[in-house]
Amino acid sequence: MRDRNNTVEKWWDDSMIESSVQVMEKMAEHQSAKDPASGAQADMPDRMAGMKPAAEQKFSVKSLNLHYGSFQALKNISLDIGTNEIMALIGPSGCGKSTFLKTLNRMNDLEEGVSIDGSVKLDGTDIYHSMNAIELRQRVGMVFQQPNPFPKSVYDNVAYGPRIRGIKKKSTLDETVERCLTEVGIWAEMKDRLYKSALGLSGGQQQRLCIARTLAVEPEVILMDEPTSALDPISTMKIEDLATELKKKYTIVIVTHNMQQANRISDMTAFFLLGEMMECGTTQDIFLNPKNKKTEEYISGRFG
Amino acid sequence: MDKISSIQSARRSRTNARIRSAVASDRVMTGIFYLVAGFFLLLLFAFAAYIILTGFANAQPYMFSFTKKGIGNQFFNTIYLVFLSLLISVPIGILAGIYMSEYAKPGKMTNFLRICIETLSSLPSIVVGLFGYLVFIVLTHAQWNLFAGALAVSILSLPLIATTTEDAFRSLPDSYKKGSLGMGATLRQTICTVLLPAAAPRIITGVILAAGRGFGEAAALLYTAGMSTDINWANLNILSPTNPFNPFRPGETLALNIWGSRTEALAADAAEIANLSSAVLMIMVLSFSLLAHLLEGRIKKKMGDTK
Numbered sequence: 258m259r260d261r262n263n264t265v266e267k268w269w270d271d272s273m274i275e276s277s278v279q280v281m282e283k284m285a286e287h288q289s290a291k292d293p294a295s296g297a298q299a300d301m302p303d304r305m306a307g308m309k310p311a312a313e314q315k316f317s318v319k320s321l322n323l324h325y326g327s328f329q330a331l332k333n334i335s336l337d338i339g340t341n342e343i344m345a346l347i348g349p350s351g352c353g354k355s356t357f358l359k360t361l362n363r364m365n366d367l368e369e370g371v372s373i374d375g376s377v378k379l380d381g382t383d384i385y386h387s388m389n390a391i392e393l394r395q396r397v398g399m400v401f402q403q404p405n406p407f408p409k410s411v412y413d414n415v416a417y418g419p420r421i422r423g424i425k426k427k428s429t430l431d432e433t434v435e436r437c438l439t440e441v442g443i444w445a446e447m448k449d450r451l452y453k454s455a456l457g458l459s460g461g462q463q464q465r466l467c468i469a470r471t472l473a474v475e476p477e478v479i480l481m482d483e484p485t486s487a488l489d490p491i492s493t494m495k496i497e498d499l500a501t502e503l504k505k506k507y508t509i510v511i512v513t514h515n516m517q518q519a520n521r522i523s524d525m526t527a528f529f530l531l532g533e534m535m536e537c538g539t540t541q542d543i544f545l546n547p548k549n550k551k552t553e554e555y556i557s558g559r560f561g
Numbered sequence: 562m563d564k565i566s567s568i569q570s571a572r573r574s575r576t577n578a579r580i581r582s583a584v585a586s587d588r589v590m591t592g593i594f595y596l597v598a599g600f601f602l603l604l605l606f607a608f609a610a611y612i613i614l615t616g617f618a619n620a621q622p623y624m625f626s627f628t629k630k631g632i633g634n635q636f637f638n639t640i641y642l643v644f645l646s647l648l649i650s651v652p653i654g655i656l657a658g659i660y661m662s663e664y665a666k667p668g669k670m671t672n673f674l675r676i677c678i679e680t681l682s683s684l685p686s687i688v689v690g691l692f693g694y695l696v697f698i699v700l701t702h703a704q705w706n707l708f709a710g711a712l713a714v715s716i717l718s719l720p721l722i723a724t725t726t727e728d729a730f731r732s733l734p735d736s737y738k739k740g741s742l743g744m745g746a747t748l749r750q751t752i753c754t755v756l757l758p759a760a761a762p763r764i765i766t767g768v769i770l771a772a773g774r775g776f777g778e779a780a781a782l783l784y785t786a787g788m789s790t791d792i793n794w795a796n797l798n799i800l801s802p803t804n805p806f807n808p809f810r811p812g813e814t815l816a817l818n819i820w821g822s823r824t825e826a827l828a829a830d831a832a833e834i835a836n837l838s839s840a841v842l843m844i845m846v847l848s849f850s851l852l853a854h855l856l857e858g859r860i861k862k863k864m865g866d867t868k
Contacts, residue, residue, distance in 0.1 A: 364743060395745030405736035408759045408864040421746045421754070454864055467740070474744050 313340040315478060315508045316361060321375035323356060323365070330356045332532045334375070338478075338525070343500060343509045345519035345540065348529035349560065354512045357529065358480050361510060362397040363390045379478075395422070397478040398471035403487050404463035406455035406470070411438075411447050414455045414466055418474035437469040441499055461492025468499065472507075479503065481511040485518065497522050516556055520544050528552045609843060616840020619833045627794060632838050634790045637805060638707065638812035639845070642786060643775040645711035645808055650718045651768060657719070658726025658764075663752060682720035687780040689716050694784035705787025708808040713781040718771030725767025729760035759864065762857045769853040776846050779816040787811035788821050815842045 316338040323331035331353050338344045346354040359365045360377060363384065377384050384393050395418075406414050415434045424430060434451070438444040443465050455466055464484060471479055481500070485493040500509055500522050513519050519526055520540060527537040528549070536549040547553040554560055627633030657678075665671040693713030698705060733756055741751040790813045793803040802810045813821070815838045822828075822835035 362743065364739065367739070367742065391745050391747055393745075394743055398745075399743040401736060401739065401743075403736060405734070405740045407737060407740065407755050409755075417741070417746075417754070418744050421744070421750045456864070470740075471744065 314338065315340045315380065316510075317376075317378045317381075318360075319376045319378075321357075321360065321377060322373070323353075323360060324372045325368075326370045330532050331360070334534050336527060336534060336537055338508065338510060340508050341504060341506075342524040343504050343511060343522055344525045344527065345523035346510065346512045346527050346529060347514075347516060347519050347555075348535075349555065350514075351531075352529040353532040354527075354529045355482055357534075358482055358510060358512050361478070361480055362394050362399055364394075364399065366390055395474050396476055397480060398474055398476035400464070400468055400471055400479060400481045400484050402483040404460055404467050406458070406463050406466050408454065408456055410452045411455050411458070411466060412451040414470050415473050417470060422474070433473050437472045438466075440472055440503075441465040441469040442495070443469070459492070461488050461495060464488060464492065464496060465499065468496075468503075472503075476507065478508045478510065481509065483512050483514060486514060493518075516544075528555060530555070609847070612836075612843050613840045616836045616838075616843075620837045620840075621830070621833070624830070624834060624837050627792070629790075632815065632818060632834060632841065634792045634805075635813055635815045635818045635838065636841060636845075637792075638786075638790060639776060639814040639816070639842070641806070641808075642707050642710050642714065642782075642812060642814055643772050645707060646714040646718060646775050647768065647772060649711060650715040650722055650771060653715075654719045654722025654767075654771070655726050655764060657723040659730060659752060659757075661723065661727040662730035663748065663756075678720045678723055681716070682724065684717070685780075686717060686778060687783075689713055690781040690784050692716070693781060697785055703809070705785065705789075705811040706809045707786050707812040710782045710786025710812070710814075711808070713785045714775045714778050717778065717781060718774050721771045721774065722764075722767050725770070726760070726764050729763035729767070730756060732763070733759050762861050762864075765853060765857050765860070769850055772849060772853075773846055776842065776849070777816055779814075779820050782814060782817055786814065786817070788813050788817055815845075 314337045316336075318334055318336045318338075321331055321334040322329065334357060346358060348354045356365065360373065361384075365371045365373070373385060376386075379388070379393065379396065382388055407417065409417070412434055415437050416430045419430055419433050424433075435444060435448075438447050443462055446462065447466075455463065458466060464487075468479070468484075485496050488496065497518060500511065503509060504524075511519075511523065523540045525537065526540045526543040528535045528543065528547075528551075530551055536543060536547060536552045538548075542548075543552060544556055547556060624631050625633060627637070661671070661675065661678075665674065690713055693709055693716070697703070697709035697712050701709075703709065737755050737759060738751055741755045742748070746754075789811050791803055791811070792805045793801075794805060796804045798804055799807050801807060804810070819835045819838045819842070822831040822838070826834075828834070
């Protein structure tokens with residue numbers, strides 16, 4: 258179990274054997290500018306008990322603007338995404354939520370005529386100016402709307418990530434494939450057809466395979482772009498359960514059209530409209546006491 | 562009430578008449594399509610059967626020999642020349658196609674490049690032959706040789722392979738590329754490990770077409786590979802001009818042999834030799850495409866295209 262933990266949990270595990278003074282110092286570092294003095298001590302018992310760290314920011318986005326040519330698709334977005342939580346991005350079609358998601362692992366680099374200003378920081382490092390896109394995408398994986406397994410065997414799909422990072426050893430790859438498929442809950446169905454093409458799987462299986470493929474790269478964050486919109490209700494439920502399970506080790510940002518889905522699985526929700534972020538808060542607040550009138554209208558189904 | 566129902570029934574009968582006539586014209590058109598397809602299939606079969614039957618009807622055993630009298634050497638030359646030309650045109654053609662689809666930025670330069678490739682593919686082969694003669698023979702002070710022939714044929718097959726590769730890459734779903742790049746793969750890794758294998762079946766089709774072009778080519782070889790063949794199968798020195806595997810020896814192919822036998826040969830059996838060469842060439846091309854399609858099918862099956 259331990260070696261599978263992501264960096265933040267690992268840091269915590271290690272620090273459990275250090276003296277409490279050192280722990281406090283480290284915490285102060287990690288909490289950065291958010292609330293430097295007060296939070297640290299109060300949080301400590303919770304953290305020691307292995308609960309979710311309160312205010313650690315994985316992503317910190319500040320006044321982000323994005324243009325497609327002369328069209329402004331994102332307007333001055335500022336948003337923090339905390340470690341090990343699920344952040345749902347909701348809003349009507351064309352509101353910029355998918356575009357925003359793509360800025361988090363620079364998939365928009367692949368499109369023509371996109372210009373960006375503002376800052377997006379991953380663990381404090383600016384991903385547009387001080388990080389290589391390849392390194393970034395290995396740390397921030399992505400699951401797409403349409404399941405998109407490669408036209409290869411199930412095994413080769415999952416082993417793809419480790420292989421491009423230069424891992425060739427058969428036993429290591431075998432382990433990774435089994436671990437990742439187990440993690441997404443399809444190892445039992447897949448173990449007898451590992452070497453058959455992934456294109457023969459059902460849509461739900463394909464999508465879980467794609468998640469397993471992303472996990473094999475050992476990312477810290479998983480971006481999901483409407484991962485269930487092409488799936489039937491049962492597969493959708495399985496993916497949702499999986500997301501809640503994966504939250505323990507990864508940070509998840511999910512774009513969804515389905516407000517019930519956002520309500521069911523996310524900790525935080527951000528509502529986008531016409532390229533602007535109207536409101537962001539805990540999912541409970543957004544759905545029960547939205548502060549913005551537009552948010553209220555959208556979640557109550559009056560438009561969108 | 563009566564009036565309304567009579568209007569309705571009139572409308573219904575009009576609709577029925579329309580449907581009936583649509584069904585009838587659909588049947589007629591389907592019939593015409595079958596007829597045309599059947600006609601061409603029949604034509605192809607008759608053509609192939611005629612060539613193969615007349616070719617073998619008057620063939621004598623000595624004609625199959627690998628000597629000056631038989632066509633064995635020409636048969637070998639044809640395969641060897643196509644092999645040499647594919648060795649040159651496949652890697653360059655595939656790389657060019659990948660460049661055109663994945664790296665070239667859309668713009669005037671790329672469009673100009675595409676026009677060049679299209680022009681190259683429609684060049685008359687005799688022009689390519691004369692160009693090959695000037696560049697590969699006269700400029701290099703060489704005698705007619707297979708390698709020069711292979712280069713000339715490559716000029717013809719290169720654009721074919723480049724275009725099919727480009728098309729094959731462009732027709733792949735965008736999601737393969739996005740999926741791979743989204744996992745932190747570089748563009749090169751994506752091309753080599755995901756896109757190229759996925760595009761392989763279509764690229765193979767392009768290579769078959771290119772090879773077919775090589776098998777049948779005559780004009781481009783007239784002044785490059787030459788019209789003589791002097792092979793000593795016992796000669797094991799690859800540098801010797803009579804060693805069969807020396808690419809720098811003259812080598813007449815089957816297609817050239819047909820042309821030569823029917824135009825300038827004085828031998829009594831020239832017509833029969835030409836007929837047999839045609840039959841053998843036909844069978845070669847047929848079996849080559851069958852083999853290639855089998856291969857294509859197997860790759861597709863492995864990738865799971867056909868469930």
